[in-house]
Amino acid sequence: MAGSGDALDATDARLLLALSVDPRATVLALSQQLGLARNTVQARLARLESSGALDPFERRVRPEALGYRLGAYVTVQVVQRSLAEVSDALAQIPEVLEVTGLSGVADLLVQVVAVDADDLWRISEQVLTIPGVQRTDTNLALRRFVDHRMTPLLERAAGSPPGPDQD
Secondary structure, X not given: OOOOOOOOOHHHHHHHHHHHHOOOOXXXXXXXXXXXXXXXXHHHHHHHHHXXXXXXXXXXXXXXXXXXXXXXXXXXXXXXXXXXXXXHHHHOOOOXXXXXXOOOOOOEEEEEEEOOHHHHHHHHHHHHOOOOEEEEEEEEEOOOOOOOOOHHHHHHHHOOOOOOOOO
């Protein structure tokens, strides 16, 4: 998400769509493809990076490539006023990929990866020992049906017609 809260304009969306097709495209190639000046492309890319509109490169690395073939989502109930401390402790566990605050019964949704079931047990025990954690519920991720994607939203923002895979 952009840090300033400003929505991307159609030109930004077109630039990001081009990068999603070819992440290694040069500024020159992007400027030619989009019909924009090189300096314009360079300035927009710099703004998108500094505003937080682009996720870090590490998001593209699949845990399976590192031997973490088991994925799970752990919901965590936290003692009131311990959310920050619990979140900080979760961030110290390397197998924790993402922590999201929730409304409802659970306070946090924690995405974790493990090598196997025994490793997941170890990670679950580690989460349970964090001061402030009241209860956890672990759900195995069996299959991903839709990968993380932004293309449909970028196409909409760019004013492009949907691709053949979208409605």
